[in-house]
Amino acid sequence: MPATSPAIEDYLKTVYAHTEWQPDPITPKALADKLGVAPSSVTEMVxxxxxxxxxxxxxxxxxxxxxxxxxxxxSVVRRHRLIETWLVAEMGYAWDEVHDEAEVLEHSLSDRLLEAIDVRLGRPTRDPHGDAIPSASGEVASEPFVLLSEAPTAHVGRVIRISDRDPEVLRELERRGIRPGVEIVVTDAAGEPVTLQAAGEAGELARDVATAIWVTA
Structure with missing residues (x-):
């Protein structure tokens, strides 16, 4: 199996993504769970x-x-996130619809077409969910962050990133006007649900939804 096969790219992307927003390295079992494959398959691929x-x-x-x-x-993450950004910006997709499409296209787009998309979009640095788009040279923008579910009462932060793992959560947050860039003030962090102000509007979020939102520290 060549080093550039789609299967290897999927593994590499998953290992990278696991530690992008938390420090603990991924175990073979966790990798198998994320990819939906048997542990024996992970052992062979590793x-x-x-x-x-x-x-x-x-x-x-x-x-x-x-x-x-x-x-x-x-390189694979860059492709995936640029494709997601392109699908939302120019192809009429909603942010909860792009992940699966990007999973397919990331393995087939030529470098030339990817560069053309990057230029056309104005070389974006974040995808629709707030994830950093690595530069062509492998640089990744970052800033201090905290999970909204772990932020203390009275914390004020700007939404940096929203996990795309659950399309229904994305649709709910879309309805609530909560997106990357929106300022959030935590008014009560101890309760269930978490109470807050988002873009100046008071509201509540179930704690499991709050675990999908990263804000500036």
């Missing part, structure tokens, strides 16, 4: 990726990308 110099791994230990693996992962 061996191939290690042989290709893309990942470092000790038996029963967590998985970490090598420098080469991280560079390749960032």
């Amino acid at each position: 061996k191939k990726m290690a042989a290709n110099g893309l990942i470092s791994h000790v038996p029963y230990g967590p998985l970490r990308l090598t420098d080469a693996g991280r560079a390749r992962a960032l």
Whole structure:
């Protein structure tokens, strides 16, 4: 299996994404769960990726990308997030509809077309969900953040990122006007639901919804 196969790209992207918003490295079991594959499949793929110099791994230990693996992962992440941004900006997709399309297109777009999309969009640095779009040279913008569900009462922060794992959550937040860039003031962090002001409007969010929102620290 070549080092640039779609399967390897999916693995690299998943390993990278796991530590993008929290510090703990991914375990083989967690990787299998995220990809929906058998643990034995992960074991075999990890061996191939290690042989290709893309990942470092000790038996029963967590998985970490090598420098080469991280560079390749960032290339795939860049493709995915630029495609999502393009689909929303120019193709009429809603932000809860783009993930699956990008999963397919990220493996097939040429570098030339991707560059043309990047230029046409004005070289965006964030996708519709607030995730950073890596530059062509592998640079990733970041700033201090906190999960909204963990923010204390009276915390004031701007929404940086909203997880795209649950389209229904995205649709609910769309209805509430909560998007990246919106300012949120936590008025009561201890209760269930969390009470807050978003863009000046008072409201409530179930705690499981609040766990999908990252705000500036």
